Amino acid sequence: MYLHGTSTINAQGHLEIGGCDVTSLKETFGTPLYIVDEQLVRQRCREFIDAFKQTGLKYQVAYASKAFCVKAMCLLVEEEGMSLDVVSDGELYTALQAGFPPERIHFHGNNKTPDEIEMAIDARIGCFVVDNLVELHILQAIAAGKGQKVNILLRVTPGVEAHTHEYISTGQTDSKFGFDIGNGSAYEAVKLASSQSNLQLLGLHSHIGSQIFEVDGFQVAAERVAAFAREVHEGLNVVFSVINLGGGFGIRYTEEDTPLQVAEYVKAIAESVRTHFAGIGPELPEIWIEPGRSIIGDAGTTLYTVGTTKDIPGVRKYVSVDGGMTDNPRPALYDAKYEALLANRAGEPETETVSIAGKCCESGDMLIWDVNLPEVNQGDLLAVASTGAYNYSMASNYNRIRRPGVVFVKDGEASLVVRRETYEDIVRNDLVPERIGRQMVSK
Known part of the structure; x- marks a missing residue:
């Protein structure tokens, strides 16, 4: 072993x-x-943070708590300067009970209930990753009822299939997650979201799968998301300040697995964003990623x-x-x-x-x-x-x-x-x- x-x-x-x-x-x-x-967990957190510092770009690294969510883990990653992703009221409750700063919590999920949304708004979390139109309308209505304006990203599917097990591949067109770029639903979602008085559209989210050992999938996803961002900028005069390229960085389970060093993933993502987002808006967007498995x-x-x-x-x-x-x-x-x-x-x-x-x-x-x-x-x-x-x-x-x-x-x-x-x-x-x-x- x-x-x-x-x-x-x-x-x-x-x-x-x-x-x-x-x-x-x-x-x-x-x-x-x-x-x-514990030492290895902290080392993995620092590898991501240090790699992004080397890029000179704005960034946010959020631990995907679905991989392992207990109060001690929430506190550990907070100590290491990371944000936190949650995908349920239980994960959110755990994070809040641990004392994790709510403004650094991102809420994911394809079927957030009204109760979960209300709980997250009341906690004043940092961002919702909106997955569909139903959620968009519910979020706007609840936020309006509470007199709040909430930050959102729109999850989009860029049509990239990572080289992974089909059950953990989520970036392809036929997926339960997100708005599809190819069929125009993502464009319509941007148009609707940017017109809502109680929603602040920060940008886009893309996640192409899990246990990924190459950088090419992330590079293609960044290119396609950038092309979409350019289309939105030209057609709707909307500029995204945040681009979240998800997680899915692979780890070693057996000798057949060949994960890259964290810095290699980060460098490839940063270079792709520099290349493909150049000229869209006044400055490059802030890069968010969300490692889970590769941390714990x-x-x-x-x-x-x-x-x-x-x-x-x-x-x-x-x-x-x-x-x-x-x-x-x-x-x-x-x-x-x-x-x-x-x-x-x-x-x-x-x-x-x-x-x-x-x-x-x-x-x-x-x-x-x-x-x-x-x-x-x-x-x-x-x-x-x-x-x-x-x-x-x-x-x-x-x-x-x-x-x-x-x-x-x-x-x-x-x-x-x-x-x-x-x-x-x-x-x-x-x-x-x-x-x-x-x-x-x-x-």
Whole structure:
């Protein structure tokens, strides 16, 4: 397994992250356990900020909280000078409870409810990314009713398909997101939005997909968005002060993944904006981007305890762990690939190829199909790398399995930022109608 960030193998042959031996973390916090390398998260934030500083352009880097949203994470990225994207009232509430500055919050989503919009306006967030005409009308009406003027970006689809899984590709024409540039709906949306008395149209938003390893998609998107901006400037005399080119910067899950350095993505985006937006309005627009996975993804490791095994001679050996699709649904959803090692015996030679199974009552609950490990024993600890993004945030209670805890580790200190769910948490919202209770008593 590739060792990210501060991860290392100590003298005892144990995996160590942030100066913390994971065998000790298991004893203290149990398993499954999400472990976040705080130093690596901060490093990733700084890589984006520093790269933009080198461009000399105005910028804003917003952490896409859908990747991993807890109060500690919101505070961490705020400390690193980042803004924040949210896509639901729950994410917004988390950010506000953490004390994140509302003027640096951007609200995304293709189906924001009136209640969510009202909540965000009352909080006086910095910007809405408007996805469709229905939302545009609702936003104008609520803002007018409150006597406020709110900042907006219009999300547009530039017709760019990133080289990624079809379920996480969002910039193509056939998408549930945004106004299409090609069919004229984006132009009409600009015309309508710029005429609304309670909406301040700052600019455009474009997002072409996720887990992207090239810069060409971003370059083409910038070119097409710029061509549209020029058309709008000439036809409607509207000038955009902000261009948001989204996120989707790839990370390393396995040796097949070849992500670029953060600075390479940023440089390509900045150069494209300089080239294609030159002459549209008095100055170049401010560039916004919204990394999520590339901030938190490879900083996360999930620790499991090995349980049972099943060896089918000549076919496969299954090794089951105490988690699975409830804490990491990505292999089932996207056929996502991961690397792993035995965290308590990391220095031993790999002598067998096994498949890692989850404990859910689903044949599809497989975390890794083939991985080379030392001979696995019951009670061993298995560490799966690059699980920081879309693992905790997509976790469920399927089979009434409790969601794991989350610890941040740094300089030998482990801090619990989300406690492991209890049995009481599992039934906390359950209600039993009185008529059912009566039947039980009568029997």
